[in-house]
Amino acid sequence: MPYPRLHTSCLWLITCLLLCGTARAQDIFYGTNQYIEYQQGTVPIILTVPHGGAIQPTSIPDRTCNNAVNVTDVHTIETALEIKKALFTKTGCYPHIVICHLKRTKLDCNRNLTDAACQQPEAELAWKEFHQFIVQARTTIQAGYSDQAMIFDIHGHGHAIPRIELGYLLDSDELAEPDAILNTPKYINYSSLRRLALTSASEATHAQLLRGNQALGTLLHDHGFPSVPSRQDPAPAPDDPYFSGGYITATHTCYTDTVLMNGVQMELNNAGIRNTAANRSRFAGAFAEAAITFLSTHFAINWQSCQPKTAIKETIVSHKEIRVYPNPIAPGDMLHVNTMSEDVVSFLLYTPGGTLIHSGTLDPCCRDIRMPDLPQGLYILKVTEIHGIHCDVYKIICL
Numbered sequence: 393m394p395y396p397r398l399h400t401s402c403l404w405l406i407t408c409l410l411l412c413g414t415a416r417a418q419d420i421f422y423g424t425n426q427y428i429e430y431q432q433g434t435v436p437i438i439l440t441v442p443h444g445g446a447i448q449p450t451s452i453p454d455r456t457c458n459n460a461v462n463v464t465d466v467h468t469i470e471t472a473l474e475i476k477k478a479l480f481t482k483t484g485c486y487p488h489i490v491i492c493h494l495k496r497t498k499l500d501c502n503r504n505l506t507d508a509a510c511q512q513p514e515a516e517l518a519w520k521e522f523h524q525f526i527v528q529a530r531t532t533i534q535a536g537y538s539d540q541a542m543i544f545d546i547h548g549h550g551h552a553i554p555r556i557e558l559g560y561l562l563d564s565d566e567l568a569e570p571d572a573i574l575n576t577p578k579y580i581n582y583s584s585l586r587r588l589a590l591t592s593a594s595e596a597t598h599a600q601l602l603r604g605n606q607a608l609g610t611l612l613h614d615h616g617f618p619s620v621p622s623r624q625d626p627a628p629a630p631d632d633p634y635f636s637g638g639y640i641t642a643t644h645t646c647y648t649d650t651v652l653m654n655g656v657q658m659e660l661n662n663a664g665i666r667n668t669a670a671n672r673s674r675f676a677g678a679f680a681e682a683a684i685t686f687l688s689t690h691f692a693i694n695w696q697s698c699q700p701k702t703a704i705k706e707t708i709v710s711h712k713e714i715r716v717y718p719n720p721i722a723p724g725d726m727l728h729v730n731t732m733s734e735d736v737v738s739f740l741l742y743t744p745g746g747t748l749i750h751s752g753t754l755d756p757c758c759r760d761i762r763m764p765d766l767p768q769g770l771y772i773l774k775v776t777e778i779h780g781i782h783c784d785v786y787k788i789i790c791l
């Protein structure tokens with residue numbers, strides 16, 4: 393029995409998803425020499441990790457040009473992957489993730505090309521691939537969500553105050569201004585939340601998005617991770633060191649006129665967040681909760697289908713051909729699959745991580761799947777008519 397039974401009255405919640413591809417583990421793409429990694433996602437969230445890499449090829453000399461900063465943001469890759477895991481566990485949806493595996497001594501993807509690669513061709517190519525993958529993710533997201541999307545550029549800081557620094561491209565002096573000033577067009581135009589400030593589903597003002605009750609910093613603080621700006625800590629003091637956002641945030645958010653996406657540079661303190669596996673897991677859970685609330689409040693996201701809210705009605709109408717029930721269901725019980733056709737139907741059942749745990753075919757006479765004993769959690773069922781005309785994916789949550 394590969395999966396231990398945790399309880400005997402496990403209930404299942406089955407929700408139809410739109411795309412059959414959602415059942416697979418994320419598609420992963422690599423740049424040249426696997427220096428850059430792109431994990432394709434299913435919701436309008438991009439996590440970028442430019443400073444956590446460890447690869448140091450001897451073919452790329454260490455960066456020394458233009459006062460290069462070479463400090464690694466330790467454990468930021470591991471933190472991003474924990475966030476992915478937490479988001480998927482809670483929603484069944486994947487964020488897009490773009491990672492630079494080169495050590496910062498070789499390449500700094502959060503700088504312009506000249507400063508980033510110091511004119512070294514191998515590093516320049518990796519830099520271009522890093523930013524091309526972000527553009528690819530943006531383009532995919534934009535098709536479904538327009539500007540209802542968010543990029544989180546993940547970093548680690550070593551400043552004395554143990555709090556998360558959220559950089560919206562507004563410096564300490566600007567954040568020190570009263571809300572009424574932050575809500576003027578001049579300040580909104582400085583901001584990486586520029587479009588959200590104009591289009592938020594919650595009609596939140598710019599200042600509310602930065603430090604209101606449903607601001608990211610406030611929500612993180614509410615989950616035990618002090619952050620600035622937030623309702624609890626509206627602005628850094630004038631002399632506090634504070635990262636307000638860098639090249640990635642400026643280039644890949646609506647701060648740039650031609651880009652629709654909103655975003656933030658997220659600088660994480662080390663102790664209590666990045667420094668141990670347990671802390672990374674705890675933080676990832678809290679961040680996932682905060683991000684889900686933030687996006688649910690201010691954006692048009694449907695977490696049940698990993699699709700834009702505007703597609704819900706269409707989804708229901710177009711997926712009547714295959715029905716899976718009952719809902720809920722207990723392990724060991726029969727799951728019935730109803731289809732309109734006489735085709736043989738194949739099914740695949742996956743763990744949240746994409747591991748196949750059960751599969752088979754179902755004749756028209758008896759389309760029942762006996763559910764295996766599984767621990768509490770989320771599972772994915774893919775059902776396909778043999779001729780491939782209809783294919784549905786169901787998110788199954790063990791209650």
Ligand SMILES: [Zn+2]
Nearest residue numbers: 443465547548
């Ligand atoms: Zn950094």
